Amino acid sequence: MIRRSIYVLFSLAMIPFFGYGQCNEELVNKSAELLKDYTYIKDIKVSMRQSNPPTTQRYSIILSRGTRYRITTINAEEYSGELVLKIFGQKGIMVVSNYNPVKDKIYKVLDYTCKSSGQYFIEVSFKDGREGCAVCVIGFHQKIPAWLEKLPMD
Amino acid sequence: MTNKVLSCVLFVFLWLCYACQEGQVKDTGETSESTGLDSLDHEIKNRGQIETSHAVPSHLEMSTLLQSLKLPYLPALLNSPDNLKLYTDKNFKALNLGVYGVDFGYMNVYGKGGAASDYIRAIKNLAESLEVGYYFKLTTMEQLAFLGKQDSLTHIMNFAYNQTDHYLRSVESENLSALIQTGIFIEGLYFATQIMKDNDSFEIMERIGVQKATLDNLLIMMGKYDRDALFADLTSDLQALKKEYDKIEIIYTYGDPIQKEVGGRLVVEDNTTSKMNITQEQQEKITEIVAAIRSKITQPQ
Numbered sequence: 001m002i003r004r005s006i007y008v009l010f011s012l013a014m015i016p017f018f019g020y021g022q023c024n025e026e027l028v029n030k031s032a033e034l035l036k037d038y039t040y041i042k043d044i045k046v047s048m049r050q051s052n053p054p055t056t057q058r059y060s061i062i063l064s065r066g067t068r069y070r071i072t073t074i075n076a077e078e079y080s081g082e083l084v085l086k087i088f089g090q091k092g093i094m095v096v097s098n099y100n101p102v103k104d105k106i107y108k109v110l111d112y113t114c115k116s117s118g119q120y121f122i123e124v125s126f127k128d129g130r131e132g133c134a135v136c137v138i139g140f141h142q143k144i145p146a147w148l149e150k151l152p153m154d
Numbered sequence: 155m156t157n158k159v160l161s162c163v164l165f166v167f168l169w170l171c172y173a174c175q176e177g178q179v180k181d182t183g184e185t186s187e188s189t190g191l192d193s194l195d196h197e198i199k200n201r202g203q204i205e206t207s208h209a210v211p212s213h214l215e216m217s218t219l220l221q222s223l224k225l226p227y228l229p230a231l232l233n234s235p236d237n238l239k240l241y242t243d244k245n246f247k248a249l250n251l252g253v254y255g256v257d258f259g260y261m262n263v264y265g266k267g268g269a270a271s272d273y274i275r276a277i278k279n280l281a282e283s284l285e286v287g288y289y290f291k292l293t294t295m296e297q298l299a300f301l302g303k304q305d306s307l308t309h310i311m312n313f314a315y316n317q318t319d320h321y322l323r324s325v326e327s328e329n330l331s332a333l334i335q336t337g338i339f340i341e342g343l344y345f346a347t348q349i350m351k352d353n354d355s356f357e358i359m360e361r362i363g364v365q366k367a368t369l370d371n372l373l374i375m376m377g378k379y380d381r382d383a384l385f386a387d388l389t390s391d392l393q394a395l396k397k398e399y400d401k402i403e404i405i406y407t408y409g410d411p412i413q414k415e416v417g418g419r420l421v422v423e424d425n426t427t428s429k430m431n432i433t434q435e436q437q438e439k440i441t442e443i444v445a446a447i448r449s450k451i452t453q454p455q
Contacts, residue, residue: 045320065427066357067215089426095422096424107420111416111422113422113423114424115424115426116406116426117363117428118428119370
């Protein structure tokens with residue numbers, strides 16, 4: 001009886017350790033695969049419990065003019081949470097989100113061409129405050145587009 | 155009696171497991187979903203709530219810019235792997251793990267990965283001393299370098315540096331992470347400022363200027379440990395650099411971004427532009443301070 005109780009309790013105790021098992025390097029690799037010809041530079045792992053209102057986390061990142069960035073997101077299948085990502089530029093103005101509320105669509109791949117160098121903020125949360133685990137990978141492509149070469153360089 | 159003891163042990167065990175799980179799920183930004191500018195502005199001022207570890211550009215970004223501008227490869231800029239023996243202190247090992255990462259990135263971007271074996275070994279050596287050697291797969295890296303698989307090598311190295319950063323933070327060794335980031339920052343800036351001496355490039359000048367924001371974030375990270383003599387010394391040097399950076403003016407002109415869906419991807423072109431005002435004198439002063447800090451890091455007394 002005691003032995004069985006110990007086994008049951010031990011099994012229950014182990015659940016939390018495996019609960020976020022997929023929020024790991026495997027998920028980073030899956031997300032990095034979506035970069036294609038972009039060069040991987042950073043990854044952000046996000047895991048959150050269900051919350052109302054949705055919990056948010058913010059990360060500071062430096063982006064450079066003339067650089068194309070690709071930001072990819074992959075959600076762990078075990079959770080219903082889908083990662084919503086927003087990028088805020090200087091003065092706190094939102095420049096892009098991977099979520100289109102009109103279409104109610106979340107894009108896994110977001111390509112962003114930066115025209116002003118500086119500090120940006122990536123804000124992440126899970127749609128509707130659901131529990132989730134996800135990875136966001138950021139890649140870059142240095143090729144300087146023609147439009148940038150035409151800009152005044154004073 | 156035995157049952158009671160067992161129950162107590164199991165209760166404590168379960169409680170510990172629950173506590174561990176609490177730590178596993180990040181709950182740092184406990185604010186409600188915010189799209190308002192006021193709220194974000196408030197948090198920008200109070201950066202303690204914003205994760206700044208991603209705010210230092212990767213060891214590769216400056217090198218890629220230099221290569222894309224078709225500037226010549228200058229091996230004299232690299233920190234010799236022979237200097238490895240000088241780094242006996244753990245803090246200097248961390249600083250130079252960042253430095254060698256940039257050096258390696260520079261060599262690899264210029265297609266000199268095949269000659270980078272000494273650098274790969276230096277990186278592995280320092281990483282092992284810091285107990286993060288697991289992330290740097292020496293044999294794989296050397297094979298890729300030998301085969302000239304530049305892209306794969308870049309990916310593996312970037313990945314190793316990022317996983318190192320995640321790991322060090324997870325084991326409360328953020329001080330080492332801050333030092334690696336400082337090494338990356340200073341070495342990248344050292345390359346850019348030295349190359350600017352002989353090349354009048356607006357792109358490089360702008361990239362030097364944008365490090366103003368990086369520097370602010372780095373000072374937040376380093377400032378947490380300034381009770382340590384090395385951190386205090388480096389923070390003081392970075393403050394002197396910040397004094398010069400504060401004179402640089404960056405003007406932003408807001409423009410609405412254009413968004414479209416292309417093949418299932420969201421493609422966004424931002425129309426906010428920036429203009430940087432940096433004088434020759436400011437540039438020279440920054441070059442001088444960066445060279446002095448770099449020398450302290452790579453040639454410890």
